[in-house]
Amino acid sequence: MFAIEIKNLTKKFNEITAVDSISLEVKGGELFGLLGPNGAGKTTTISMLATILPPTSGSAFLNGLALDKPDEIRKIVGIIFQDPSLDDELTGMENLDFHGRIYHIPGELRKKRINEVLKIVDLGDRANHKVKTYSGGMKRRLEIARGLMHHPKILFLDEPTLGLDPQTRRNIWQHIEKLSKEEKITIILTTHYMDEADYLCDRVAIIDHGKIIALDTPENLKNIMGGEILTFELSQSEKLKALLKVKGIGEAKIFDGKLMVSVKNAEKLIPKILEIADKHSIKIDSVNLKKPNLEDVFIHYTGREIREEDASPQERMRMIMRARGRR
């Protein structure tokens, strides 16, 4: 049995299809990533899985439980939201105690679990301070600790490191890795950071416009690109592209005026390509050699970069709230 089984899951908001017939399976203990730009449908997907939003059509099973059993599902899943969801006026301890109570963990066990999760995220020494005195990273860690209180079988992490500085992100990553390896929890995380998905996830589904456009291990996804990527900056990209019919050269694409070529053996091929260019008197301004990352995979499939797309007013409001809540 899979930990999560999704079949043709679809969510429409009026005319807009936020999630478009997604199907996938996640194995028990897997660390699975949903990667995509803002508005791709990642949060909507996990909201449906956590029974916060009812799907328009399709079905999903979590540990064999269908989505129409929200009370049972909520007991076995933990969810860490994209936006802060702590009570700032309470202490870290009180936030955890509240969570334990509404998840019906009896008194003695609740105390034990609180100490246990505080240890996991290293917040023991600040547990009795009000949350409003915490830094952004500490709040995030407290939210992760809270999500673990009721020993969920499946944990949803929605953009776990959004808005955090690089050092704190690393730290959160280590905690997530620890959860996956030591606690064997099935984790689904959403992110629009390529490096995050690459570093953490066993498998990644790339989502764009509500559809899964690729699903594999980060390694395999990068291998699709056929080894390394050469990027040429020049004015006559089209002309050079047409000439590159050499052995060892894979797909060539023009992106943003630059010519991107996937190659197997870059060191040998660079002189060869320069030679061809020279013969046809094409001037090359610069050459860049890069091992492919998931960003390139995304570009490969969608023809555009993942980046913060224009935020809707609601999104901007959330960013402001987030900045206020985290700093």
Place this chain on the structure above:
Amino acid sequence: MNFFADVYTIWLREMIRTFRARSRIISSLAMPIFWLVLIGVGFGSSFRLPNLDYLPFLAPGVIGMIILFNSTSSGVSVIWDRQFGFLKEILVAPVSRTSIVVGKMLGGATVGTMTALIMLALSLAIGIIGLSLGILMSIIFMVLTSLCFVSIGLIIASTMRSMEGFQLIMSFLIMPAYFLSGALFPLSNTPLWMQAISSADPLTYGVDGIRGSLVNFRIYPIWLDFSVLMFFAFALIILGSYLFRKMSI
């Protein structure tokens, strides 16, 4: 018996938050005390009721004012919970929305009644109001009035997306509810139109019930105050919990 445990959890959080913000409680009492002392003494010097001084008349009205403000803002605090995200934490937990609503309402009613009792204790201490068995009766009216306005607060919170409209609600709903309740002047001599509006204000019956119990000055019979207030509380609680249960994150 998860239901009662959940109600208790929600209530407990309200209590922790309230006691932590003691300065807010004190400042919420400051305004009514100014009313009592400044308006009470000021008006009292030139304004007399047939068989009662103005200060004992005003004190129950000021108690009503405290209940009105504190209970409403307690219900409205759901908006803050939503803006700061904590509402999500509550709504995704395996608890029924009914227990959340009941917990919120009891929490608000506790805060409203408690602050009213502080004011009552002050009035007793200064000697504006005398000790009597009516005090017990007045507490029943305080609780009912408080429940009405926590529910009104919840209704406002369920229909408003942000705090921007809050000032509007204060000016056009809460302040008129206070002025028209008979808290400051007896309604019996006011024009009919004013009496008509006042009769639709739950606070009218709350203040009349509290005043009747404490200083034996009333415009309605006590059974009428009680039954109308019960009716208001019942209807508002039903409407408040209905809207809250329908509210989306």
